[in-house]
Amino acid sequence: MTQEKNIAFFQKLTAQILRWRWGVLFGVIAVTAFFMAQYSQLKFNGSFEIWFLKDDPAMQRLETFKQTFGNDQFIYILAETDDVFQPETARSLKKLANELEHNVPYLRDLTWIGNAEHISAQGKTVLIEELFKDIPTDPQEMQRRRDKALSEKDFVDRYISRDGKAAGIMLELENFPTEHMVPPPSTQVATAVLKTLAQPEYAGLHLRAVGDPIFETKYNEVAGKETPKFFGLCLLVQAVLLLVFARGGRGIVVPLVIVVLSFLWTLGTIALLGFDLDLMIIGLPVLLICVGIGDSMHAIAEFNGKLHSGLPRRQALLESMGEVGLPCFLTSLTTAIGFFSFSSAPIKPFLQMGLYLPAGVIYAFVLTLLLVPLFYSFGKPHPFLAKRNSPVQERVRNAIDHIGTLATRYPGKTCATFSALMLLGVVGSFYVQVESNPTKFLTKKVELRQDVDFVDARMGGSTGLEIIIDTKQPDGIKQLAVLEGMDRLALEMENNPLVHKSFSLVDVLKKMRRALHNGDKAFYSIPERQQAVPEYMALYEMAGGDQMDKILSFDGSKARINLQTQALGSAETRQLIAQVQKLAQRFFPDNVEVSTTGFVDIAKSLNDNMKSAQASSISLAFCLIALVMMVTLKSVRLGLLSMIPNIMPVFMVLGFLGITGIYMDTILMSVSAMIIGVAVDDTIHFFVHFKREFQRCSNYVDAVTKSLHIVGRPIIFTTLTLSLGFLVLSCSVMTGWIKIGLLSGFAFVWALLADILFAPALLVLLKPLGKEHTTECAPIKASPEQPEAH
Template sequence: MKKWISFVLDRPWVVIAFVLVITAVTASFLPRLIFDASIDAMIPADDPVLIDLREVSEDFGSQELFFVAIQSDDIFSPSTLKKIFELADELATIQGVTDVQSPFNVEMVESSFFGIEIRPMTFSLPQKPEEIAQFKEDILSSPYAGRLATSDGRGAALLLDVDGKSSERNIVINEIEEIVNRYRGPEDIHIVGDAYILNYTEKAMKQDLRNLVPFVIILITLVLYFTFRSLLGVVIPLVTVGASLIWTVGIMSWYGIAVSMISMVMPVILVTLGIASSIHILNKYQESLAEGLSKREALEQTFDIITSPVVMAALTTAAGFASLITAFVHPIREFGVLTALGVLVAMGLSLSLIPALLILFKEPQVRRNDSDEKETILTRMLDGITKWAVVHPRRLTVIVLVVVLTFAFGATRLTLESNIVNYFGESSPVKKGTRVIEEIFGGSMQVSVVVDTGEEDGLKDPQVLEEILVIQEYLNSWDTINHATSIADVIRELNQALWDGDPEFYAIPDSREGIAQQLLLFTMQGGTALDELVSYDYSRALITAQMKTLDAKTMSDVINQVDEFLANRYGNSELEVRLLGTPKVMLRLMNRYVQTQVSSLVSSSIAVGIIVALLMKSIALGLLSLVPLLFTVVLNFGIMGYAGLPLDAVTSIIASLAIGIGVDYAIHYISRYRLELAEKGSVEKALRATGISAGRGIVYNAFALIIGFLVLVFSHFRAISVFGVLISATMIVSSLAALLVIPLLLNYFAKRKRTV
């Protein structure tokens, strides 16, 4: 490595030119960056749950709900009815909106001279009192009551079909949003649905990146300036981290990897982490200059001492991120690999670009013996912490054990979350709209049951239709599931209409022939929408219902109990019955978050331990470096448990990050301790010298990381904000653990070795 540093110091412009060329090439790919926040992207394409959902979507149409909900004191007032009518008409004109189902145009089945008549709920906009009264009676006595209009008059809904295959889907959603905005007031109008949430999420992600990355750069700039109080200490780290970020994101764009809800935090993480090695390098450089060395000598000494810990820190941090390759969730794997790559790129630039720039710049002014008051206070604090750890080991051990046990208990209260709606704050339009749909219409997610008879025209069997009604009644028995509908409802409506509307005949006919004739009559009279309820050969039926947004445990209980009911009733029958839908996908994700957490924790701990052991040529030191990290992980889960913060797609990566990032402190501390011990010969003197020298770098480093990660608090997403707070908390804990637990253990093993 000495030869490499000598090469860089002798030919700095060669290194700088190479970095500029690579930066320019990778930057050219940045305009091709794409975004994808869909839940489908979270799960492998060959997962059975996703395959089932995809097959049903092909047979019966999209299983996504897209609501435009109108909230008013009285939706049956003339002005509100007019607004709903005109809004529906205008939305229908948008290219890409294939259908708009409104309270006015839904099909109504009536008795007639020819048996039945199928007509719209109303042929014209009702404005006169008698017209409104008739319309209200018709819609509230129809199967659409509660779905498109509520009996209390507080809400009406438009159900939209948005072309899912259109490459311009976001443009369609933006047009819908623009039209809806014009119609708002005095009525509240909300847009709810998977497509809208996806569109809003992607826009919020882009806005976050535009705002948060410059913000973190500004804050890091301030931290660097107050740390080194020189232009050199600000420019060089920022140039280095900027180049590494461009390289990483450019490679991401080159490979066509989309920015996800998880990987959107990568730029902030890379900027923040990239500063860390720069701080350690510049801190040591200033120390060397303070010893009276020339610029060249100071740089040679700096990189002779700092290269090993910088490489170890980068490799272990990269290993922590790379451990996420074991994750079930695809975007988490991409995030892990890309961030690991970014860390390694930053390491390479730290050991090439930084010395190349430092040799060209005039060395900064360094105060040798007249450090300012803040430095004196920090030095005394660090020395006091180390001295306390060495002098009172038993007291510190008891405190550490009590803290670990307390937070370990809190970890048992950890919950899960996979609903993207809950990633937003209460004030976001996504959360507001969802809450309205939940309160007024009974649910914002669609859950479906597929009934497969296995034979053509199997659905024309009265017994099969009766079983479909049993499933509907069971679904509707849940407070959290509403408006279960199926082909059986259409058959009952037709049968009642054929008997002059007699309520007694709102039932399934007794014979196959009767059912077949009614379906034929329905089609001949212009009835539509059967394609969304049955397959073309009448072998399969779809039961759909609206489900409320629930917390993870409640949703898991509901889904599992519905699955159990279907398995018990139809497990040994000729009918194949399956539950599917977005809630089922979410449940799948929640289970995988736990697997991701466990696998990444184990793999990152093993990888980090092995890397440290190999580089330090000591198994004991490899294990020692993990102790404060496991302490940090326990505290992280404990905080989440006590605070009621769930384990989700974003927070599930924190533990691996804490291990990968937090080990840097242990590495720098142990590396410096070994040098000080070789020089001073006394364990206590070496620890106290290490506590001051390495401790200063750890404090500056941790402060920069904390400030950088706290920027995420300002994200549009509650999940990202929580991530920022938690990862900042882990940095506080891991730095304190390095300053307290590491000297405690080093002193303990040194005493034990002397005793033996």
């Protein structure tokens, strides 16, 4: 389709909109009402599992674990007191434990120092005691129980601190129902726990709760506060910018109405697609407002220019929408493609973003086509009001002209400088560290982060890794060779400073053997005779022990080793799992399969997925946008060359991360493809104008200079709009969004420099459209003042 046909198409479309403007307005209202009616289906899911697809191996391992041993999720409550073994404190803890058992749904087991299994024996009779079945008042008896508690390896730093001043309460949970529930089971559990802990009578215990349900629920609360905050802040920033640069009240209201409606429509689309809201919803308002506002501002600026050149209002609308229709469509298309590239990621929230974010961008474009003509069709025709540019605008335009002169006069040096910087960014990108520990996604001023850090420091383990030993045969775990392998593996892992302690069937057998040998610590080891293993297990269960079904499968073919760890970083997680696999090869025969699951394993798998997602999304965005650029510019060479200034800001950001050691997390992973999709908008305007000017005069220097003179101010304004809009994310309490807010501005500045310096120098140096035929274009005419948008 030729340029004339493109203009005619958008003019005809605008004419029909003007003809049926009241019907268009009613239609927009009706569509908005339809989308808003879907909001009842929206629900927030902050669980860690949503970051995985159903067929992800990590999720399959976790599901197998749940079917065999039950829910891996738990809640750990830490009480900080002067002395746990004071009668009053012990009574408060016991009352709290009883209330939690009564109040918390889906509770499988609750263990604290008062009811933890202390195994002893009288002759051949095994006794399993609860230390605080009654609360003694006699100091000597309380001291005896203190000594018992602190002598148990499994109790110390799990249920009781070494100094006896802190106590832990472990809540293990049943498998949650698979059907949809509101609120979800994890939220029900966390709410019941937090409500119980908040009672005034327990204030003296200084309680803190951590664990998956607590983390998910409080994360949801944070997201619920962050999303409207950013929505309001971003609208405020854009309103101030419009107030400064736009003309008239409609120049402020119409763009804001368009982006707000596009956001509302996108939320409805998320509901229609059956997606849950997740952590990424926090940035949705900023993304859509900053990216979607450009089309309407560009259209309004063009209309004002036409109107103030003396055209009647209707004719000004037809001509302006005809001229901006295709450029706005192309910028929306490339931005949508940048977001669509997320759909290649093996991470569920990003895959879903790759569907609803492009829809939001297209909604903003469609609403621009509909609402700008509609709202600006009202009013009396303006007289000719051509104005001279303000001194500030003149200085900006002169600065752009000087920059263009610099780039075209020294193209070799300019290209060499930018190429060196880009190469530095490429090298730095190889050193980017990926972080998938969700605790580090929160700043230290957030109470949830403080609680996790405190529990890790005080008791050493707010999370864990599950090691699954699968012998593939009934009662295979009971073989001494397998038990010896489990024992050696657990002891080796406990020597790792990242591991706080371990627990498995081996620990139960060791305590049974010690008890049956009069408590002699020398016998704290696995049985020496094969036939003793089933005997000890039978005696344990006859005495009332209830841990066996949590650590051994029903048929005895599988067992678990639970490693208690603190919240680990991605590098530490990878190191820990690698050590498990290496030791497993040493300690077990080939027919025994050893695998890992649980929170630490899932974090490591997410880390791997993030690395592949980053590469796939950048590659897909680059290829698709390059194809659009080649088709738009009708030149393979020019289209490929236009991608160089688009990819440069990506490498500058990645290089900066690698050089400074700032880690990339699940939120920040979205920044690369987003930068390409957004930065290409200004590149399109520059290269389209350049080709048009070159076809007119066939002179690279003059075509570049004229193009910069025309699009320079809009490009600067776009950079300002995007940078300030994204900057509001730096007010977040989540480190990922803070980094996106700051690094996006950093990237857009580099995109600006690449468009007004690197790209002109490349065009003059490489001459992608062939040889020049003339030496000079027609002189540049002064243009009347009008608000710039894109």
